[in-house]
Amino acid sequence: KHNRSIESYFESLGTGAGEVGLSKEDITKDFLHKLFYHLGRVPALTTSNDIYTAMALTIRDRALRKFVRSIEKFTQQDARGIAYFSAEYLPGPHLGNNLLNLEIVDETKAALTELGLDLDELLDEEEEPGLGNGGLGRLASCFMDSLATLGIPSIAYGIRYEFGIFKQEIREGWQMETTDKWLHNGNPWEVMRPEISYVVKFGGRTEHSTNGQNRYQVDWLPESEIKGTAYDTPILGYQSNGIIMRLWKAEAVESFDFSVYNMGDYYRAVEKKLRSENITKVLYPNDENLSGKELRLKQQYFFVSCSLQDMINLHTTQGRELKNFHEKFAIQLNDTHPSIAVAELMRLFVDEHEMEWDEAWDITRNTFAYTNHTLLPEALEKWAVSLLGRILPRHLEIIYEINSRFLEELRDKGFSGDQIARMSLIDENGEPSVRMAHLATVGSFKVNGVSELHSRLLKSQVLNDFAGLWPQKFTNVTNGVTHRRFLAMSNPGLANLISEKIGEGWLTDLTSFKELEKLAENEDFQKRWREVKLQNKQALTQFIKEQTGVTVDPEMLFDVQVKRIHEYKRQHLMVLHIIDLYLRIKDGKTENIAASTFIFAGKAAPGYFLAKLIIRLITAVAELVNEDEEVNRFIKVVFLPNFNVKQAQRIYPAADLSEQISMAGKEASGTGNMKFALNGALTIGTLDGANVEIREEVGEENFFLFGQTTEEIQQTRNEGYRPYQYYEENPKLKKVLDFLSSEELTKGDTELFKPLYHNLLQQDPYQLLKDFDSYCSKKEEVFKLWNDKKEWTKKSILNVARMGKFSSDRSIRDYCEKIWNVKPVKLKE
Numbered sequence: 121k122h123n124r125s126i127e128s129y130f131e132s133l134g135t136g137a138g139e140v141g142l143s144k145e146d147i148t149k150d151f152l153h154k155l156f157y158h159l160g161r162v163p164a165l166t167t168s169n170d171i172y173t174a175m176a177l178t179i180r181d182r183a184l185r186k187f188v189r190s191i192e193k194f195t196q197q198d199a200r201g202i203a204y205f206s207a208e209y210l211p212g213p214h215l216g217n218n219l220l221n222l223e224i225v226d227e228t229k230a231a232l233t234e235l236g237l238d239l240d241e242l243l244d245e246e247e248e249p250g251l252g253n254g255g256l257g258r259l260a261s262c263f264m265d266s267l268a269t270l271g272i273p274s275i276a277y278g279i280r281y282e283f284g285i286f287k288q289e290i291r292e293g294w295q296m297e298t299t300d301k302w303l304h305n306g307n308p309w310e311v312m313r314p315e316i317s318y319v320v321k322f323g324g325r326t327e328h329s330t331n332g333q334n335r336y337q338v339d340w341l342p343e344s345e346i347k348g349t350a351y352d353t354p355i356l357g358y359q360s361n362g363i364i365m366r367l368w369k370a371e372a373v374e375s376f377d378f379s380v381y382n383m384g385d386y387y388r389a390v391e392k393k394l395r396s397e398n399i400t401k402v403l404y405p406n407d408e409n410l411s412g413k414e415l416r417l418k419q420q421y422f423f424v425s426c427s428l429q430d431m432i433n434l435h436t437t438q439g440r441e442l443k444n445f446h447e448k449f450a451i452q453l454n455d456t457h458p459s460i461a462v463a464e465l466m467r468l469f470v471d472e473h474e475m476e477w478d479e480a481w482d483i484t485r486n487t488f489a490y491t492n493h494t495l496l497p498e499a500l501e502k503w504a505v506s507l508l509g510r511i512l513p514r515h516l517e518i519i520y521e522i523n524s525r526f527l528e529e530l531r532d533k534g535f536s537g538d539q540i541a542r543m544s545l546i547d548e549n550g551e552p553s554v555r556m557a558h559l560a561t562v563g564s565f566k567v568n569g570v571s572e573l574h575s576r577l578l579k580s581q582v583l584n585d586f587a588g589l590w591p592q593k594f595t596n597v598t599n600g601v602t603h604r605r606f607l608a609m610s611n612p613g614l615a616n617l618i619s620e621k622i623g624e625g626w627l628t629d630l631t632s633f634k635e636l637e638k639l640a641e642n643e644d645f646q647k648r649w650r651e652v653k654l655q656n657k658q659a660l661t662q663f664i665k666e667q668t669g670v671t672v673d674p675e676m677l678f679d680v681q682v683k684r685i686h687e688y689k690r691q692h693l694m695v696l697h698i699i700d701l702y703l704r705i706k707d708g709k710t711e712n713i714a715a716s717t718f719i720f721a722g723k724a725a726p727g728y729f730l731a732k733l734i735i736r737l738i739t740a741v742a743e744l745v746n747e748d749e750e751v752n753r754f755i756k757v758v759f760l761p762n763f764n765v766k767q768a769q770r771i772y773p774a775a776d777l778s779e780q781i782s783m784a785g786k787e788a789s790g791t792g793n794m795k796f797a798l799n800g801a802l803t804i805g806t807l808d809g810a811n812v813e814i815r816e817e818v819g820e821e822n823f824f825l826f827g828q829t830t831e832e833i834q835q836t837r838n839e840g841y842r843p844y845q846y847y848e849e850n851p852k853l854k855k856v857l858d859f860l861s862s863e864e865l866t867k868g869d870t871e872l873f874k875p876l877y878h879n880l881l882q883q884d885p886y887q888l889l890k891d892f893d894s895y896c897s898k899k900e901e902v903f904k905l906w907n908d909k910k911e912w913t914k915k916s917i918l919n920v921a922r923m924g925k926f927s928s929d930r931s932i933r934d935y936c937e938k939i940w941n942v943k944p945v946k947l948k949e
């Protein structure tokens with residue numbers, strides 16, 4: 121209950137009095153105030169982290185104000201809200217982005233300059249929340265930016281991991297992992313909400329009975345309970361709204377009796393508390409075999425249960441009935457990681473809110489929508505029935521019930537026994553397990569892939585039977601990226617040049633870049649375009665020097681592949697080509713080679729041996745090439761350690777060539793591909809994921825295409841692919857592959873790369889050898905075009921001009937239209 125003076129304070133905010141101002145003077149005043157009263161610092165003892173924190177708090181006030189305002193408007197409009205459920209987010213540094221969205225970059229810079237401080241140094245101070253693995257987590261954050269900008273009432277639910285994705289160091293050429301202590305200096309962006317907390321149960325057993333009113337009732341008697349507390353971070357949109365990212369932290373429930381004055385019990389209670397907090401301790405790296413990981417299942421259930429209880433609470437405290445739940449909320453499941461939500465919402469409705477099964481199921485199926493991000497069979501989530509039943513006994517019963525009704529429906533429709541076994545939520549081959557993609561599909565009203573190609577393959581492969589049953593359920597929403605963070609903020613040189621020519625409307629409408637097409641051949645514009653790129657390359661050159669000690673020449677072609685390290689992404693295909701160049705240079709055949717710096721970055725999952733060996737291969741080639749005077753005039757190789765959002769923002773603006781060379785059919789979409797092209801890099805790529813659509817948009821003459829199509833790969837496989845044959849029949853390829861075990865490369869440890877060598881010669885599951893020639897000849901074309909500066913620049917401009925489709929604003933509009941059935945409400949003040 122708040123009193124009248126609080127109310128009148130809020131009213132005064134409405135009239136403008138007492139608002140946190142946006143002028144330089146307001147920022148200076150608040151900044152000093154935070155430094156003094158919030159941090160208790162005198163100037164002589166102020167650290168750089170204090171300065172950063174004081175400014176972050178100053179800006180957070182302004183962000184929260186936007187958020188509160190947005191909530192008021194959303195509430196008035198009574199609009200349908202979107203809850204985005206994602207186990208991962210990669211927001212990147214907040215400060216710079218919030219300044220951009222509040223349009224106070226210049227004011228803040230000026231305020232700091234007057235105080236003898238430097239904004240860039242402050243921006244550098246921020247440690248980013250690494251609460252995700254890669255593309256999937258970053259996509260979630262791009263979507264938050266666009267949801268806020270477009271004015272969609274929404275909330276992003278997730279997990280507040282104490283340790284995010286591991287930090288990568290390179291020691292003696294190998295990846296080493298250390299813990300990511302992103303909270304060690306505190307986190308000024310979040311607001312802890314001790315009053316927003318929910319209890320989550322685990323383990324134990326269920327009791328079935330018929331209660332007084334003759335209602336069949338199930339009680340879950342858990343073995344343990346854990347409390348989830350909300351931590352809110354405001355996420356701003358450009359010139360408009362703010363939404364909240366609500367992350368849950370696990371704690372012991374108060375009922376643990378700390379007051380018992382028995383030493384033994386006291387310490388056991390403390391131990392229990394520590395064990396409870398484990399649930400949100402650490403983010404699991406992907407690609408590892410997660411299926412046996414009990415803690416991972418607990419994490420998923422924990423955040424999903426807190427979030428659903430929170431939504432039900434929001435819904436009912438506004439006086440609404442649960443039967444309208446789906447009218448007021450849509451929940452987007454970011455992959456299957458939160459898909460236990462389907463069973464949890466059923467449990468909350470049926471067991472806790474005494475709703476009948478059929479009605480509950482109806483509401484549930486009209487609430488969820490599911491986004492799939494992978495077709496790789498090893499990446500499809502499955503939980504052993506034994507494990508799920510032990511941790512979530514009631515949910516297993518509910519899943520069985522959903523399944524038996526679903527299979528009954530299939531039998532009624534005349535599906536064959538084979539088909540029914542394939543579609544069942546339970547996989548009976550080997551150890552019985554729950555197929556989470558099937559649970560998500562059955563429990564959702566829409567299922568989407570993340571690019572045209574991927575959505576097509578999803579329907580024809582992984583969820584083929586379901587697409588036959590419910591064709592209307594399946595749709596596509598091609599991914600997008602926020603061009604505000606990945607161009608306006610991280611490439612101010614290019615952003616300013618563009619705004620000078622076409623104005624600033626592009627910040628909220630990327631399709632207006634079309635107007636740049638007419639400048640593509642303008643010599644003066646081309647010159648300035650190249651100057652900006654060169655400046656960005658100079659800045660990256662300096663960064664590379666600091667991080668790796670390697671000196672590179674910014675005049676060289678910067679050829680870049682940055683993303684998670686995985687065999688299907690084929691970083692090693694790029695390496696094979698670099699080895700070919702090395703051998704040619706050593707042979708004196710340097711004609712037709714454009715001087716190039718090859719830049720790699722990306723993390724390998726700690727348990728993924730071959731991915732780590734690929735990193736070792738890159739660093740071995742880098743060492744060999746960079747130290748050889750004869751060679752390093754033509755090529756250099758760099759591996760930048762610890763790729764993250766902050767580093768990515770330095771890399772994209774400086775790239776000339778973007779490597780998107782996965783085996784066709786394996787990369788669901790890719791989003792790095794969009795960020796590179798948006799910053800004027802040309803792409804060398806396969807017909808995979810969103811590459812297909814990027815090429816369609818920019819024009820085939822402005823894209824370096826190589827490699828087999830999805831269909832050709834299938835055909836190659838059907839014909840009995842024998843990689844060894846390519847090794848034998850192609851002398852160039854043989855030389856390159858044999859070089860993997862040379863003394864020269866391995867410094868005497870000739871066994872080092874044998875596992876990769878054998879993998880390629882014996883299985884080559886991603887058909888590198890088959891695509892090798894096609895890739896190399898495309899590289900020749902790249903080199904040739906690089907020497908024609910005007911043509912290259914023209915293509916670079918055209919790539920940027922035609923990126924309109926790949927803004928996440930467009931993706932979110934698609935979700936609104938095709939899936940959520942909501943309309944954006946722009947709240948420009």
Ligand code: NBX
Nearest residue numbers: 253254255256406493570787788789790791
């Ligand atoms: O999602 C990625 C896909 O590989 C990309 O093609 C796509 O562009 C992107 C966004 O749609 N998937 C991805 O990043 N997956 C994970 O990070 C992941 C995390 C945890 C896990 C499995 C996969 N257990």
